[in-house]
Amino acid sequence: MTKMSTFAGSYYHGYKEWYSGFSQTKKLLLLILFAQQGSMKEIRVGIIGFGTVGSGLAQALYEQQERLLRKFNVPITLTTVADINITSLPEQFQGVKLTNDAQDIFNDPEIDIVVELIGGIEPARTFMLKAISKGKHVITANKALLSIHGKEIFEAAAAHQVEVGFEASVGGGIPVIKALKEGLAANRINSIRGIMNGTANYILTAMTEHGTPFEEVLKEAQEKGYAEADPTYDVEGIDTAHKLAILMSIAYGQNVHLDHVSVEGISSIKPIDIEFAKEFGYRIKLLAISRNHGDHVEARVHPTMVPESNLLANINGTYNAILFNGDTVDDVLLYGHGAGMMPTGSAVAADVLDISRNIIAGSVNRVPSLSYLPETFTAPTITPMSELTCPYYFRVSVLDQPGVLSMISGILGNHGISIKSVIQKGRQDGEPVHVVLRIHTSNEDSVQKAVAEIDALEYCTEPTVKIRVLIEDA
Amino acid sequence: MTKMSTFAGSYYHGYKEWYSGFSQTKKLLLLILFAQQGSMKEIRVGIIGFGTVGSGLAQALYEQQERLLRKFNVPITLTTVADINITSLPEQFQGVKLTNDAQDIFNDPEIDIVVELIGGIEPARTFMLKAISKGKHVITANKALLSIHGKEIFEAAAAHQVEVGFEASVGGGIPVIKALKEGLAANRINSIRGIMNGTANYILTAMTEHGTPFEEVLKEAQEKGYAEADPTYDVEGIDTAHKLAILMSIAYGQNVHLDHVSVEGISSIKPIDIEFAKEFGYRIKLLAISRNHGDHVEARVHPTMVPESNLLANINGTYNAILFNGDTVDDVLLYGHGAGMMPTGSAVAADVLDISRNIIAGSVNRVPSLSYLPETFTAPTITPMSELTCPYYFRVSVLDQPGVLSMISGILGNHGISIKSVIQKGRQDGEPVHVVLRIHTSNEDSVQKAVAEIDALEYCTEPTVKIRVLIEDA
Numbered sequence: 030m031t032k033m034s035t036f037a038g039s040y041y042h043g044y045k046e047w048y049s050g051f052s053q054t055k056k057l058l059l060l061i062l063f064a065q066q067g068s069m070k071e072i073r074v075g076i077i078g079f080g081t082v083g084s085g086l087a088q089a090l091y092e093q094q095e096r097l098l099r100k101f102n103v104p105i106t107l108t109t110v111a112d113i114n115i116t117s118l119p120e121q122f123q124g125v126k127l128t129n130d131a132q133d134i135f136n137d138p139e140i141d142i143v144v145e146l147i148g149g150i151e152p153a154r155t156f157m158l159k160a161i162s163k164g165k166h167v168i169t170a171n172k173a174l175l176s177i178h179g180k181e182i183f184e185a186a187a188a189h190q191v192e193v194g195f196e197a198s199v200g201g202g203i204p205v206i207k208a209l210k211e212g213l214a215a216n217r218i219n220s221i222r223g224i225m226n227g228t229a230n231y232i233l234t235a236m237t238e239h240g241t242p243f244e245e246v247l248k249e250a251q252e253k254g255y256a257e258a259d260p261t262y263d264v265e266g267i268d269t270a271h272k273l274a275i276l277m278s279i280a281y282g283q284n285v286h287l288d289h290v291s292v293e294g295i296s297s298i299k300p301i302d303i304e305f306a307k308e309f310g311y312r313i314k315l316l317a318i319s320r321n322h323g324d325h326v327e328a329r330v331h332p333t334m335v336p337e338s339n340l341l342a343n344i345n346g347t348y349n350a351i352l353f354n355g356d357t358v359d360d361v362l363l364y365g366h367g368a369g370m371m372p373t374g375s376a377v378a379a380d381v382l383d384i385s386r387n388i389i390a391g392s393v394n395r396v397p398s399l400s401y402l403p404e405t406f407t408a409p410t411i412t413p414m415s416e417l418t419c420p421y422y423f424r425v426s427v428l429d430q431p432g433v434l435s436m437i438s439g440i441l442g443n444h445g446i447s448i449k450s451v452i453q454k455g456r457q458d459g460e461p462v463h464v465v466l467r468i469h470t471s472n473e474d475s476v477q478k479a480v481a482e483i484d485a486l487e488y489c490t491e492p493t494v495k496i497r498v499l500i501e502d503a
Numbered sequence: 504m505t506k507m508s509t510f511a512g513s514y515y516h517g518y519k520e521w522y523s524g525f526s527q528t529k530k531l532l533l534l535i536l537f538a539q540q541g542s543m544k545e546i547r548v549g550i551i552g553f554g555t556v557g558s559g560l561a562q563a564l565y566e567q568q569e570r571l572l573r574k575f576n577v578p579i580t581l582t583t584v585a586d587i588n589i590t591s592l593p594e595q596f597q598g599v600k601l602t603n604d605a606q607d608i609f610n611d612p613e614i615d616i617v618v619e620l621i622g623g624i625e626p627a628r629t630f631m632l633k634a635i636s637k638g639k640h641v642i643t644a645n646k647a648l649l650s651i652h653g654k655e656i657f658e659a660a661a662a663h664q665v666e667v668g669f670e671a672s673v674g675g676g677i678p679v680i681k682a683l684k685e686g687l688a689a690n691r692i693n694s695i696r697g698i699m700n701g702t703a704n705y706i707l708t709a710m711t712e713h714g715t716p717f718e719e720v721l722k723e724a725q726e727k728g729y730a731e732a733d734p735t736y737d738v739e740g741i742d743t744a745h746k747l748a749i750l751m752s753i754a755y756g757q758n759v760h761l762d763h764v765s766v767e768g769i770s771s772i773k774p775i776d777i778e779f780a781k782e783f784g785y786r787i788k789l790l791a792i793s794r795n796h797g798d799h800v801e802a803r804v805h806p807t808m809v810p811e812s813n814l815l816a817n818i819n820g821t822y823n824a825i826l827f828n829g830d831t832v833d834d835v836l837l838y839g840h841g842a843g844m845m846p847t848g849s850a851v852a853a854d855v856l857d858i859s860r861n862i863i864a865g866s867v868n869r870v871p872s873l874s875y876l877p878e879t880f881t882a883p884t885i886t887p888m889s890e891l892t893c894p895y896y897f898r899v900s901v902l903d904q905p906g907v908l909s910m911i912s913g914i915l916g917n918h919g920i921s922i923k924s925v926i927q928k929g930r931q932d933g934e935p936v937h938v939v940l941r942i943h944t945s946n947e948d949s950v951q952k953a954v955a956e957i958d959a960l961e962y963c964t965e966p967t968v969k970i971r972v973l974i975e976d977a
Contacts, residue, residue, distance in 0.1 A: 089831050093689045099756055099879040100688055100871065196686070202832035204686020212670070212678020214574055215567045215852035282573060340838065343817055357563050358676035358849035360822075361839035364814065365832060375832035378689035392866035397574065405573040 071104040072385040075134035077156055078147030079112040082170050082197065084119075085374025086144060090381070091121050097382060103389050105381060109134050135160040142384055144377060145169045154178050161185045161193075166388070168380045170197035170373055172271035173262075176287040179278065183398050192387060193398045194380030199272040200225065202372025203365040204379065205351050209279050210400040216355025218280035219503040221319045225272040227347035227367045228256045228263035229295055229315040233303075233332075234345040237312060240300045255347055265294030266315060266330040273317035273330060276351070280319070281326055282401030283409040290317075291414045293331035302424055302494055305452070305465050306334055309422070312342040313496065320502070325412045334422050334498040341499075354503045415474035420449070420498035423480070425464040427488040437464060440482045444475040461490040467498075545578040546859040549608035551630055552621030553586040556644050556671065558593075559848025560618060564855070565595050571856065577863050579855060583608050609634040616858055618851060619643045628652050635659045635667075640862070642854045644671035644847055646745035647736075650761040653752065657872050666861060667872045668854030673746040674699065676846030677839040678853065679825050683753050684874040690829025692754035693977040695793045699746040701821035701841045702730045702737035703769055703789040707777075707806075708819040711786060714774045729821055739768030740789060740804040747791035747804060750825070754793070755800055756875030757883040764791075765888045767805035776898055776968055779926070779939050780808055783896070786816040787970065794976070799886045808896050808972040815973075828977045889948035894923070894972035897954070899938040901962040911938060911957055918953040920945045935964040941972075 074090070076083045090097075090107055097105060109126040110118060111134050118127050128134070134143055135156065143160040145167060147153050153174050158181070160167050167186065169175065175182065175198055186193045196206045200223075209218070224230050228250060235246040247264065250256035262268040270290040277285040295315050306313050311334040320327045335342040340362055344350040349367030354360050366372035387393045397403060427433050438448060449467040468476070480493045548564070550557045564571075564581055571579060583600040584592060585608050592601050602608070608617055609630065617634040619641060621627050627648050632655070634641050641660065643649065649656065649672055660667045670680045674697075683692075698704050702724060709720040721738065724730035736742040744764040751759040769789050780787050785808040794801045809816040814836055818824040823841030828834050840846035861867045871877060901907050912922060923941040942950070954967045 089689050093691075093831065096691065097689065099875045102876060203835055204682045207686050208678045208682060208837075211857065212681050212853050213849065214856050215563050215571065215849050217567075217570065340814075340817065343814065355849065356845075357559075357567065357852070358846045359840055359843075361677055361837070363682075363835070363837055365835035369833075372832045375687065375689055375829065378831070379686050382688050383685060386869045387866070390864070390866035390869040392861070392864035392869060395860045395864040395866060395869075401573045402576060 071106050073108045073140045074142045075109040075140040076144045077111045077131045079110050081370045082373045083146040085370035086377045089374040089378040131156050135163050142166045161189050166192040166384045168194035172198040176271040176274035180284050187403045192384045196380050197373045197376035199275050200349050201367040202375045203363045205363050213355050216357045219321050219354040221276050223317050223351035224344050224349050225317050226263050226269045231255045231347045237303050264296050266292040269317045269330045277319050279400045283407050285409045289409050289411045290328045295332050310337050325410045327412045332496050334496050417473040418470050420470050421468040422496040423466045424494040426461045426491045429462045433488050440479050444479040446471045545580050547582045547614045548616045549583040549614040550618045551585045551605045553584050555844045556847045557620040559844035560851045563848040563852040605630050609637050616640045635663050640666040640858045642668035646672040650745040650748035654758050661877045666858045670854045671847045671850035673749050674823050675841040676849045677837045679837050687829050690831045693795050693828040695750050697791050697825035698818050698823050699791050700737050700743045705729050705821045711777050738770050740766040743791045743804045751793050753874045757881050759883045763883050763885045764802040769806050784811050799884045801886045806970050808970050891947040892944050893974050894944050895942040896970040897940040898968040900935045900965045903936045907962050914953050914956045918949040
């Protein structure tokens with residue numbers, strides 16, 4: 030990266046050191062002094078964690094440096110990388126300092142922006158808070174951390190008047206956070222619906238296209254690098270829930286925590302469910318859903334029957350898509366790569382540029398981290414899952430004996446659940462049959478109770494698969 | 504809107520008047536003074552043109568005022584509306600001054616932001632330039648104006664250190680300008696492909712779904728208010744070309760003008776073309792396309808055969824969608840309403856908020872209007888249409904006589920054009936037949952010459968319909 034004279038750099042950064050203790054008035058007087066020195070400045074970035082995304086960011090900043098200077102005439106320089114696992118950096122980063130100690134980054138007075146890309150809760154949380162306490166702006170792609178300790182981190186950042194950039198935490202390279210915070214600012218967000226995990230979507234897409242069982246596709250995804258060795262977070266919906274909690278916080282100005290989100294994964298989905306879905310004109314997708322009912326908001330992640338005419342039904346492979354409905358703008362959908370070295374690097378680099386602009390313009394936190402001003406945040410008001418109402422798909426596996434269907438429909442009737450259609454399939458000697466029911470809009474609590482009763486029937490050979498159907502309202 | 508005391512308002516605005524003549528140093532000293540007065544400020548907005556979008560903006564600012572104050576703690580107040588056609592404002596705007604003279608807006612020293620929503624070239628251009636010359640920030644949805652006089656307007660704004668907001672000029676409520684300028688800043692834009700006109704997309708969708716002829720659907724669209732009395736701009740691709748020119752300017756840092764874009768509309772598309780397209784696995788869409796070849800960039804708008812698996816093939820009705828490919832992020836698509844009172848109002852309101860934040864933070868033009876710094880802009884380097892290469896669909900209408908196909912294929916062969924498949928359809932007594940050809944990737948110049956020769960054949964009963972096929976590269 031284009032470097033300024035050492036004098037200029039140390040001038041600006043030395044100045045920054047003693048500057049922090051001054052009053053607002055003195056700061057402004059100093060700004061005058063500083064402004065008269067011309068453009069003797071650069072923005073210095075340190076990265077903690079040089080894995081996939083860290084390397085992607087470094088590469089993006091390196092490859093785009095000329096373009097970025099055509100957009101913002103202050104050099105953005107990667108000065109330091111901290112990673113406990115690596116001993117050397119790629120050749121193009123030879124001017125960059127490599128350390129195994131993250132302290133070298135947040136203790137470096139010359140670093141303006143600290144990018145945390147190690148993932149997980151600790152030590153990421155401690156590193157973020159330390160960097161913030163040193164007056165550094167921080168950027169992260171760590172959705173787990175933000176959906177669990179977001180409140181603490183955002184409050185610390187507000188107290189130290191630094192920025193938190195987290196565009197890469199939801200939707201990878203898709204500029205979804207900026208769109209929600211700024212582009213849709215003049216909207217009451219009525220709903221959020223999205224495919225926010227590429228691994229789960231890859232698996233469901235492959236199951237849909239080839240009829241392959243879950244376990245087989247997962248293994249293949251692991252071999253191709255689309256799924257991790259421990260795929261729990263991805264296939265059980267937890268990663269999607271992290272992201273939904275973050276989007277809900279921004280959309281509603283509420284401190285939504287991971288624990289507020291009801292989560293079900295896709296590991297119990299069978300090719301036969303996907304077949305039935307197709308017959309009914311649906312695709313099964315792992316969706317994050319939040320509908321805003323005013324005094325309460327839904328927060329749920331689960332496999333969902335999506336009408337095939339809905340755009341979300343047509344988002345395939347590892348792609349992500351997030352659909353917002355705002356009262357002013359109506360539907361807006363954003364689509365792209367939700368993960369990956371360079372796409373995620375693109376989002377982190379956008380945050381670096383955004384924060385750099387604010388540092389230079391003196392407009393830090395011109396947009397509040399979570400869109401709403403911290404003092405206006407309210408406690409979350411989450412719709413209890415038991416109060417949810419939606420249409421359902423049930424697959425009941427039973428031994429084919431006379432009276433079974435009457436038993437099942439009797440139980441449903443007792444719980445006030447009304448059937449839209451029934452198909453019975455798979456009648457082979459000795460094999461259980463699948464009774465597939467489409468259920469009119471019903472209450473989740475009643476559905477849970479009815480399914481428990483059905484599963485307790487002696488004819489029942491395995492737990493009933495219950496998939497919620499997407500409601501396409503605002 | 505919540506109003507501050509008149510004293511505070513006039514204090515801030517009076518101050519703003521004499522402030523503009525001062526040196527940078529004095530301005531900063533004054534800022535100190537001002538900062539010490541606390542938050543005695545508001546942002547004042549004037550709207551010129553109170554048609555659909557103007558009303559939508561006013562309504563959005565009114566309905567969202569509480570929400571906006573939770574995001575930005577300075578009141579944004581609509582103070583004046585200028586419109587030559589109206590004599591009263593809706594009841595909720597009773598505090599707003601109504602005038603028939605736009606001068607009342609740009610001559611009002613208390614107005615910070617002027618929103619031009621009258622459309623067309625004049626007097627919109629003059630009003631914008633006057634407002635800019637008075638030191639007002641300007642916002643517009645006027646894509647015709649920007650794609651023709653953008654250079655003049657952006658240069659004037661840079662000279663007067665004011666902002667130009669134009670989110671609503673492309674993609675209506677979709678935050679596509681912000682995504683491109685900021686979210687995708689760290690990308691070389693490899694391509695732009697989009698459906699950017701809701702009227703044309705509505706017509707093509709209805710033709711596809713019901714097989715109805717163009718003229719009939721257009722009439723129905725006019726009755727429903729989806730098409731204007733004079734639909735030329737929409738159906739002939741001109742409106743789409745306005746928008747492509749704007750996006751290209753931002754994407755490449757080049758002054759792209761409407762005249763740089765090659766344009767063909769959809770009025771010659773017949774239901775039979777849509778039927779053939781379906782048979783081949785395509786949908787016909789009016790696309791804006793720009794591919795970046797490094798030393799030259801494509802700029803074209805025309806009906807396009809889009810593979811049905813492509814997301815753009817599945818954007819139906821009045822919706823718009825814009826697909827960018829960036830070297831860092833790969834594909835990103837944004838989808839939503841490209842027009843309409845409230846969606847467009849949402850985009851204009853986002854610009855109002857964005858500029859208001861910059862006014863208060865003292866960070867005007869922290870992001871250059873067209874993403875690249877004005878001094879780095881270059882002259883456009885547009886690929887001549889004659890040098891385009893892509894696959895084609897031809898429908899040749901001929902009298903069914905022996906030797907016709909051999910004549911046609913002979914002409915194509917002479918021009919080095921290779922045929923992928925031929926279907927001959929519609930053989931009825933005395934009626935001309937349709938010879939439908941799919942053409943391998945060929946050069947536009949050769950195609951034009953070959954088609955001219957085919958059309959000159961005595962058997963030819965009407966001009967050959969030629970539709971370019973989408974290339975799905977980066």
